[in-house]
Amino acid sequence: MTEVALALIGREGRWFLQRRAGSNPVLPGLWEFPGGKVEPAETPLEALRRELLEEIGLELEAATALPVLEGPVRLHPFLVEAPGRPRTDLAWGWFSPGEMANLPVPPANESLIHRLGDPQAGRQNPI
Numbered sequence: 001m002t003e004v005a006l007a008l009i010g011r012e013g014r015w016f017l018q019r020r021a022g023s024n025p026v027l028p029g030l031w032e033f034p035g036g037k038v039e040p041a042e043t044p045l046e047a048l049r050r051e052l053l054e055e056i057g058l059e060l061e062a063a064t065a066l067p068v069l070e071g072p073v074r075l076h077p078f079l080v081e082a083p084g085r086p087r088t089d090l091a092w093g094w095f096s097p098g099e100m101a102n103l104p105v106p107p108a109n110e111s112l113i114h115r116l117g118d119p120q121a122g123r124q125n126p127i
C-alpha cells in the first residue's frame with residue numbers, strides 16, 4: 001500500500017493548495033495539498049517534513065495528525081504550522097473550504113475538504 005503524507009496549512013480560515021502540473025501523469029491539473037509518498041525508511045511525519053521543504057521551501061514547526069484516509073492510497077493528513085511564504089513553480093493559493101468545493105481536486109480529498117469547513121478545523125483539536 002502506498003502511504004502518502006499531506007500538509008493542511010491553514011491561515012485565517014484559508015488553506016494552501018497547489019495545482020499539479022498538467023503534464024503530471026498522476027492527477028494532472030488537480031489542486032492538492034503539498035505532500036508526497038512516504039519512503040520505506042520514513043515515518044509519515046518525516047516524509048511530511050521532507051516534502052514541505054522540497055516542494056514549497058517551508059520548515060515544519062508543528063503538526064497534528066488527523067485520521068488516516070484509506071483508498072487507492074493511504075493518506076496521512078496533518079494540520080501543519082509552517083510559517084513563511086511558500087515557494088513553488090506550480091500555481092498555488094490560499095482557499096476557503098467553499099472555494100475549494102469549486103476546484104478540481106483528487107477524489108480522496110473531498111471528505112478532507114468537507115471537514116475543513118468545520119469551525120473546529122485549524123484549532124489544536126484533530127478534526
Ligand SMILES: Nc1nc2c([nH]c(=O)n2[C@@H]2O[C@H](COP(=O)(O)OP(=O)(O)OP(=O)(O)O)[C@@H](O)[C@H]2O)c(=O)[nH]1
Nearest residue numbers: 004006026027031032033034035036037073106108109
Ligand atoms: N501530494 C498529494 N497527493 C495526493 C493528494 N490527494 C491524493 O489522493 N494524493 C495521492 O497521493 C499520491 C502522491 O503522489 P505524489 O506524486 O504527490 O508523490 P511524490 O511527490 O512522492 O511523487 P513521486 O514519487 O511520484 O515523484 C498520488 O497518488 C495522489 O493521487 C494531495 O492532496 N496531495
